[in-house]
Amino acid sequence: MEFTALFLAIVVVMLIAWRGSRALALSLSLVVLVACAATFLHHATDTLKLSF
């Protein structure tokens, strides 16, 4: 679900970058980037089914 939300957020940021305010686009891009890093770190601590 979080991946779906991130894609939607990026579409919104792209539209703002193309048609809206530069400052808002930059700020939201950084927010989305932090959210991506947080999502990665959250999943990086999942227990893995090891293949060996």
Next chain:
Amino acid sequence: MTPARAIALNVLALFALAAVLVSAFVAQFLLGELPCPLCLLQRIMFALLAIGPILNIRFGPRPSHYALSLLAAIVGAIVSARQVLLHIMPGDAGYGTTLFGYHFYTLALMAFVAAIALTALMLLFDGQFAQGHAAKTSAGPLATAAVVLVIAVTAANFASALLECGFKACADDPVAYELLKG
């Protein structure tokens, strides 16, 4: 490098990013390989990479726009490197099919590293920033097409992720679209 030349290279970058995202879709629909969570995150980072070029085309080249792309590429490289390392043990068949002998996450790592290098190369040329805020011009049809294409492909990824995961956590090894299950 003039601002116009820099913008032309940014347009090329957008077409390249769109091609990467479209090739991921080709693997998904032609080979039936649904993207795993790490795969989705790499697609997300490729999409985020595109925001820098979009800003460069709209507002003129600025170091901050390239910095955004650099940060996205660094995070993307970390994500794809993790997936490479998860399957690095001898005897591990890897995840998904290969293209030119490399798994998609390996190709993604190469692409993110290339993006870091190319963005850094672009930053070498100060001439593109010379006009400052006056560099903002109306985008030509090719630039507009590149921006529209990359937004459309990202929107398609949103729809695909929604169909695949539904309204719950995405499966670690997805084999079906959750929202299309009877």
